[in-house]
């Protein structure tokens with residue numbers, strides 16, 4: 001049962017669909033289905049034999065998308081899944097390779113705007129922050145059990161928060177008196193540490209850092225990038241929208257590495273590294289939303305879309 005109306009404005013939907021759907025009768029995976037905004041655009045570019053497989057780890061997103069696409073069930077299959085397991089998922093469906101995979105990372109507006117999910121510092125809610133409600137570790141477990149060093153690492157590495165150390169100390173001190181249970185409890189601590197400085201940016205960084213830690217977002221993205229290329233057909237495309245610099249950096253470097261041929265030092269008579277380029281990069285610079293999109297949807301402002309195409313001769317195949 002949804003806690004709220006499922007609302008989310010898809011970001012960079014036009015460029016994403018135009019670039020991803022190169023074969024109108026192909027099979028495409030949307031690994032972050034959310035409310036289905038991008039999938040709807042992919043479907044609109046497909047002919048009747050084209051198909052989308054959409055999944056999301058959030059139970060509410062899956063329910064909302066099943067409802068949205070109930071009249072198109074012959075063209076889109078919707079499942080509750082983590083994109084990290086895409087290889088097993090496709091193998092279980094007897095699918096070898098697909099024409100395109102798309103990931104729109106981060107949170108949906110529904111998740112942010114539903115206080116019970118605990119993602120927002122603007123509303124009172126439990127310290128939850130699980131994207132997948134069937135997993136057990138929540139933000140409360142981290143806040144109330146992590147060591148000072150672990151908390152500092154999370155806030156500094158994932159939130160790039162300068163006050164990571166004093167914030168970690170303040171959290172430990174506060175939880176010695178009483179367990180921290182709500183977003184309001186956490187915001188109160190942040191306000192006490194920040195004092196006269198603007199508090200909103202610090203709250204945003206702390207909540208973002210915790211969310212990344214709760215959901216293991218960077219590790220899951222890294223593992224997915226490590227397994228995804230063999231799943232693409234020759235000329236198949238992978239498009240990813242990132243909203244966080246750490247994610248975008250990982251995607252940029254991975255794409256560059258995939259696109260690089262021989263890395264032998266210049267002057268060697270012949271190649272000894274055997275390095276093969278697997279893809280061509282379609283977005284030399286990331287595609288970013290233009291002003292009218294940001295005005296209509298401020299949450300789009302940090303989005304960066306990058307896309308690669310698998311080279312027709314690439315030897316990478318599913319094992």
Ligand SMILES: C[S@@+](CC[C@H](N)C(=O)[O-])C[C@H]1O[C@@H](n2cnc3c(N)ncnc32)[C@H](O)[C@@H]1O
Pocket residue numbers: 008009010011031032033034035036037038039055056057058061081082083084104105106107108131220
């Ligand atoms: C920005 S929203 C996607 C919105 C979607 N493109 C749309 O148009 O409605 C990101 C979605 O990705 C999901 N998500 C994040 N990490 C995931 C993962 N590892 N596996 C599956 N879904 C994930 C979140 O639950 C969220 O619903």
